Amino acid sequence: MKLDIAVLSGDGIGPEVTDQAIKTLNAIENRFDHNFNFQEGLVGAIAIDETGDPLPKETLDLCKNTDAVLFGSIGAPKYDNDPSAPVRPEQGLLKLRKELGLYANIRPLKAYTTLLDQSPLKREIIEGTDITIYRELTGGIYFGEKKISEDGNVASDLCEYSRPEIERISHLAFQAARKRRNKVTLVDKANVLESSRLWRKVVTELAASTYPDVELHFLFVDNAAMQMILNPSQFDVILTNNIFGDIISDEASVIGGSIGLLASASAGTKYAMFEPIHGSFPQATGKGIANPIAAVLSAAMLLEHFNLLEESKLINEAVEKALEFNLTTPDLNETNPLTTDNVGDFIAHYIVSPNEALEKFKNVNLGQSTVI
Ligand code: IPM
Ligand code: MN
DSSP states (O other), X not given: OEEEEEEEEESTTHHHHHHHHHHHHHHHHHHHTOEEEEEEOOOTHHHHHHHSOSSOHHHHHHHHTSSEEEEEEOOOHHHHTOTTOSSOHHHHHHHHHHHTTOOEEEEEEEOOGGGTTTSXXXXXXXXXXXXXEEEEOSSGGGTSOEEEOTTSOOEXXXXXXXXXXXXXXXXXXHHHHHHTTSEEEEEEOTTTOHHHHHHHXXXXXXXXXXXXXXXXXEEEHHHHHHHHHHOGGGOSEEEEOHXXXXXXXXXXXXXXXXXXXXXXXXXXXXXXXXXXXXXXXGGGTTTTOSOOHHHHHHHHHHHHHTTOHHHHHHHHHHHHHHHHTTOXXXXXXXXXXXXXXXXXXXXXXHHHOHHHHHHHHHHHHTTSOSOO
């Protein structure tokens, strides 16, 4: 298959982890005889520095003229502590989501058997956890009207949702549940928020009319946050709005042992983008300690999107091997960590030649070699 892929690696650790995703896709190209063509675009703080705009028009055009977008991360400390900054890197990402119509953000999460003791949560709590979060991505409080009073002392953000916005993401969540364990949990705050009551009404109606075979549960977001760390294996598909999905998915990442493992896909009717859920981790930039696995798994989600299932499965297998043999960065392996680049090398090598890669790894493990 021939694919044109826009690469927006962004800020902080974005470029170094995205390099590993590209390395992985190059290995897939080799092994399966595909043709992937990568074109880079500027986004985020680096784009502000170079052009004054967190999403320059050329970048947006590039995304619209390619088959998929591979995204790194954005954000820089100089903006985080400056609420009065007139332009912010995050605006680039939000505009990109809106312009490409990426209304569904899909965030899979599982407790890898080999990492059960890495999570700060007890093994018996997280064992068997396998959740996919469907987060609405182009509406709600992120995109509602924002106001600030003239004196600057009163501010508001409107959380607005329409029936079609709720329906289109809900369809995807129900359809995903049918291929999994047939259970959807709607996370909302319907005891307080009018917009959440609309979600409940629309989702209930849709379940009754179109997905009567799927089990539907409801949880208030405060309770869901608690359940997520008390008994996460109760969840199958979580369906939720933009801001609740943002918060709950960071919380859920603790289950996997590292936020550096979580990938995501953002899809609409026309375009699709793939990105790790972690941020730009500025303190780690350039040190070779960032975990590239979330970026690599985002590349696997990209392939899955184009129905390259065998390819995507192979990437997942390579990642599982890296985790099994502790070929990981310091977030998961404090004593004998690999660099970001070396984790990528192992995964790419495994894809082309599994046995050879594992053989080389044994040497690393025995301290006979430091390079894979
Ligand atoms: C995410 C991020 C973004 C969000 C930020 C960077 C705007 O936290 O993708 O989860 O809040 O959606
Ligand atoms: Mn987030």
